Amino acid sequence: MYVGGLEKNRLPLPPPELASLSPSLLRAAARMNRLVVRRTLYSNHHPLKCSWKRGFCSGGEAAAAAASSASSGQLNLEDRTFAGDDQPYDLAIVGGGMVGMALACSLATKPLTKHLKVAIIDSNPTLANKLSIKREDPPDPRVSTVTPATISYFQDAGAWQYVQQHRHAFFDKMQVWDYTGLGYTTYDARDVNKDVLGCVVENRVLHSSLLSRIEDTDVQKTIYPSRLASMIRYPSSSVKADDNTWEASYMKAGLVKLEMSDGSSLCTKLVVGADGAKSQVRNLAGFKTTGWNYSQNAIICTVEHSVANHTAWQRFLPDGPIALLPIGDNFSNIVWTMSPKQASDLTVMNEDEFVKAVNQAMDNGYGPHPKSNFSNGSNKFSFLGGNLTMSTNESFEVPPKVVKLASKRAAFPLSLMHANDYVAKRIVLIGDAAHAVHPLAGQGVNLGFGDAFTLSRIIGEGVAVGTDIGEVSLLRKYEAERKPANIAMMAVLDGFQKIYSVDFGPLNVLRAAAFHAANYISPLKRGIISYASGEQRLPIFP
Amino acid sequence: MAAKLLSRLRQLDTRLISPQHQRPFFRNARLFSGQQIPSSDSHPSLPPTPTPTPTPLPPPTAGSAGEKRQRTSSLKDHELAKFAAISDTWWDSEGPFKPLHAMNPTRLAFIRSTLCRHFSKDPNVPKPFEGLEIVDVGCGGGILSEPLARLGATVTGVDAVEKNIKIAHLHADLDPTTSTIDYVCTTAEKLVEEGRQFDAVMSLEVIEHVADPAEFCKSLAALTRPGGAVVISTINRSIRAYAAAIVAAEYILHWLPRGTHQWSSFLTPEELVMILKRSSIDVEEMAGFVLNPLTGKWLLSDDVSVNFIAFATKKAEG
Numbered sequence: 001m002y003v004g005g006l007e008k009n010r011l012p013l014p015p016p017e018l019a020s021l022s023p024s025l026l027r028a029a030a031r032m033n034r035l036v037v038r039r040t041l042y043s044n045h046h047p048l049k050c051s052w053k054r055g056f057c058s059g060g061e062a063a064a065a066a067a068s069s070a071s072s073g074q075l076n077l078e079d080r081t082f083a084g085d086d087q088p089y090d091l092a093i094v095g096g097g098m099v100g101m102a103l104a105c106s107l108a109t110k111p112l113t114k115h116l117k118v119a120i121i122d123s124n125p126t127l128a129n130k131l132s133i134k135r136e137d138p139p140d141p142r143v144s145t146v147t148p149a150t151i152s153y154f155q156d157a158g159a160w161q162y163v164q165q166h167r168h169a170f171f172d173k174m175q176v177w178d179y180t181g182l183g184y185t186t187y188d189a190r191d192v193n194k195d196v197l198g199c200v201v202e203n204r205v206l207h208s209s210l211l212s213r214i215e216d217t218d219v220q221k222t223i224y225p226s227r228l229a230s231m232i233r234y235p236s237s238s239v240k241a242d243d244n245t246w247e248a249s250y251m252k253a254g255l256v257k258l259e260m261s262d263g264s265s266l267c268t269k270l271v272v273g274a275d276g277a278k279s280q281v282r283n284l285a286g287f288k289t290t291g292w293n294y295s296q297n298a299i300i301c302t303v304e305h306s307v308a309n310h311t312a313w314q315r316f317l318p319d320g321p322i323a324l325l326p327i328g329d330n331f332s333n334i335v336w337t338m339s340p341k342q343a344s345d346l347t348v349m350n351e352d353e354f355v356k357a358v359n360q361a362m363d364n365g366y367g368p369h370p371k372s373n374f375s376n377g378s379n380k381f382s383f384l385g386g387n388l389t390m391s392t393n394e395s396f397e398v399p400p401k402v403v404k405l406a407s408k409r410a411a412f413p414l415s416l417m418h419a420n421d422y423v424a425k426r427i428v429l430i431g432d433a434a435h436a437v438h439p440l441a442g443q444g445v446n447l448g449f450g451d452a453f454t455l456s457r458i459i460g461e462g463v464a465v466g467t468d469i470g471e472v473s474l475l476r477k478y479e480a481e482r483k484p485a486n487i488a489m490m491a492v493l494d495g496f497q498k499i500y501s502v503d504f505g506p507l508n509v510l511r512a513a514a515f516h517a518a519n520y521i522s523p524l525k526r527g528i529i530s531y532a533s534g535e536q537r538l539p540i541f542p
Numbered sequence: 543m544a545a546k547l548l549s550r551l552r553q554l555d556t557r558l559i560s561p562q563h564q565r566p567f568f569r570n571a572r573l574f575s576g577q578q579i580p581s582s583d584s585h586p587s588l589p590p591t592p593t594p595t596p597t598p599l600p601p602p603t604a605g606s607a608g609e610k611r612q613r614t615s616s617l618k619d620h621e622l623a624k625f626a627a628i629s630d631t632w633w634d635s636e637g638p639f640k641p642l643h644a645m646n647p648t649r650l651a652f653i654r655s656t657l658c659r660h661f662s663k664d665p666n667v668p669k670p671f672e673g674l675e676i677v678d679v680g681c682g683g684g685i686l687s688e689p690l691a692r693l694g695a696t697v698t699g700v701d702a703v704e705k706n707i708k709i710a711h712l713h714a715d716l717d718p719t720t721s722t723i724d725y726v727c728t729t730a731e732k733l734v735e736e737g738r739q740f741d742a743v744m745s746l747e748v749i750e751h752v753a754d755p756a757e758f759c760k761s762l763a764a765l766t767r768p769g770g771a772v773v774i775s776t777i778n779r780s781i782r783a784y785a786a787a788i789v790a791a792e793y794i795l796h797w798l799p800r801g802t803h804q805w806s807s808f809l810t811p812e813e814l815v816m817i818l819k820r821s822s823i824d825v826e827e828m829a830g831f832v833l834n835p836l837t838g839k840w841l842l843s844d845d846v847s848v849n850f851i852a853f854a855t856k857k858a859e860g
Binding site: 087111112113115254255461462463464465466467468471473 | 643644646647650651654665666667668688689690691692693716717718
């Protein structure tokens with residue numbers, strides 16, 4: 001069983017899901033000229049039927065000033081929607097990244113939730129003016145490996161068709177091996193009777209596909225192109241009983257008032273924190289977190305081969321794993337984990353040397369190739385597993401050579417963080433706001449999508465029986481469903497990281513043995529693949 | 543649950559005040575004074591929830607002054623103070639009424655599916671009950687009335703206890719959707735006298751507290767328009783209900799003092815069908831509520847041996 005646990009740790013391929021990066025990038029983008037935002041909002045192509053709202057909860061002079069300044073430039077005041085100002089929002093999604101938009105998209109496409117009035121708070125201009133991604137553009141290095149479970153969520157929401165219009169790469173095979181040359185494992189989709197193990201998609205493609213799908217629907221969305229500054233949950237008693245303004249009545253209702261950095265504000269029945277690992281919602285709500293940094297950095301970049309790559313490759317090196325993921329055409333994505341010092345060296349070295357270092361790392365640098373198991377393997381473990389999976393007989397392969405660097409190299413620190421609570425009355429966290437994992441497994445965004453679609457379903461169930469969607473009893477259902485799944489995956493990833501952060505002879509042999517075992521024990525292997533595919537079941541209980 | 547807590551508080555109080563007075567459930571007192579509506583909300587009776595027995599206690603609330611008023615004048619203040627103390631938590635889904643909130647979605651799921659079918663409403667819309675007038679008899683704090691309003695119904699909530707109505711009012715006003723609920727401190731009988739009629743009549747976890755269930759059902763029938771629907775839930779008079787509500791709750795768990803409730807006041811599904819039939823109401827569907835002790839979730843099942851809910855209709859005229 002221990003071996004099983006070990007193996008399970010190794011299985012999540014190293015997909016570089018860099019969702020955790022996006023908040024800072026979004027923030028940087030947000031600093032771009034606001035006029036761009038405004039212009040695009042009123043161009044004919046703005047993807048969301050967005051109406052600008054005056055901060056109806058505020059009413060102070062600052063808000064008025066902010067509103068008027070916001071309305072300067074090319075903003076057409078007539079376009080503002082004042083109707084319904086006496087109604088609070090049903091939901092305010094703070095953070096319009098992939099996970100936040102997945103929630104918005106899912107809500108918008110379900111019959112019981114499409115009527116909900118949703119505010120999206122994000123200063124990212126691409127929310128208002130979707131990026132037009134051309135097929136011939138070089139791939140963005142920020143990619144995600146989406147599991148079959150995530151793909152089916154996207155299909156249900158009608159967003160997968162848009163992903164298919166862009167560059168994406170299914171892979172049906174993974175090969176995992178380590179530098180000691182003692183073991184390797186191949187995972188094949190056929191082992192679990194599936195067509196694919198996953199699909200590598202650029203984050204921007206996932207994001208714009210969700211936006212395109214929302215654009216198809218006729219939902220009430222309002223974008224607040226700003227950042228959350230404060231969140232006020234009024235206890236009912238703090239409002240004077242004779243104060244009959246609608247604002248006071250919302251406060252009495254215990255609704256949440258959000259104030260934005262541009263002075264606007266809104267009231268809502270439910271605040272969804274989808275604002276990433278450094279979640280402002282989480283901080284303002286006072287949720288505690290558990291987590292730590294690993295003294296490791298990951299480098300990500302896009303590289304080009306001379307031939308197309310259709311396999312996900314991962315090799316464990318003394319300082320951490322390197323992964324090579326197909327992203328379509330002749331491109332692959334690299335996620336390479338190492339010490340911060342090495343990472344900064346590799347980031348600044350010239351491109352040719354870097355390509356050479358990558359090829360070495362994926363081939364015979366640090367140690368020999370593992371021996372193919374063709375001849376000797378078949379009988380060794382057969383008493384353990386009975387029927388052998390097909391890929392047992394596949395021999396070790398060397399990944400395709402990298403010929404060129406196709407993007408900038410970016411390095412970022414690895415860390416792990418989990419919020420002790422996901423929900424409170426009228427507040428819920430999804431995605432990296434609730435749980436940030438290092439990108440080794442590519443599970444981060446899949447966990448986030450799992451959160452978003454689960455929350456959407458549970459809100460729908462609440463609407464079906466007339467529940468106030470901010471009720472904590474409803475939100476607890478979401479937490480009860482997602483927390484165990486997320487913690488299990490995080491434990492796997494953490495253990496995995498710890499095991500591979502030690503370069504110690506006997507342990508290396510043990511790891512190698514685990515590779516062998518995983519390659520030969522069919523139920524275990526199937527379990528591992530299923531788990532990595534997003535089916536919520538631990539591989540130790542195949 | 544609410545009733546249970548109240549009962550317990552009351553029990554303690556009463557013992558201090560008048561030890562010989564054993565079962566002072568004030569909501570039942572109302573029944574004694576000739577009013578049909580129990581005071582309490584449409585709270586679910588948990589399997590082990592003891593059901594209070596109608597007892598000759600004068601009502602603590604104004605407007606239903608009983609003959610034995612002098613005996614409860616002090617009690618009344620106590621009661622109201624206790625009620626006020628916990629009324630703030632009525633809507634706290636993590637508070638003392640947590641089980642009630644936990645059961646609510648389950649009974650609403652039943653109501654949603656039966657009413658949608660009966661009134662040919664599309665269940666795949668957020669407000670399927672639009673255009674339906676529904677009365678919630680024994681609405682308490684409005685835990686059933688509010689979801690019904692969110693589902694689009696025009697809701698009238700009635701309760702004989704003024705405090706309940708006040709709490710319900712206060713809470714419903716917080717949401718524009720539920721602020722339309724018409725809460726009235728009155729009884730089913732009075733509504734009948736006023737000639738009010740509704741498309742659907744709800745009375746959940748109420749009938750077991752009523753002095754004369756047959757009379758009560760007559761009132762519910764009179765409130766129902768021809769072709770309308772009635773939904774009633776209560777506790778079965780079964781061995782299992784006895785085990786859960788009396789043996790477990792009183793003797794093992796000590797949730798309530800021994801002898802708190804009378805098993806004989808429960809109705810079996812057959813009896814409910816019969817007394818409704820006498821009022822020209824036909825039960826068409828029945829379901830049981832079962833609590834999964836591991837998840838704490840209530841599920842609908844065909845096991846009606848403890849808690850059950852019935853959907854019935856009144857024949858259209860002509």
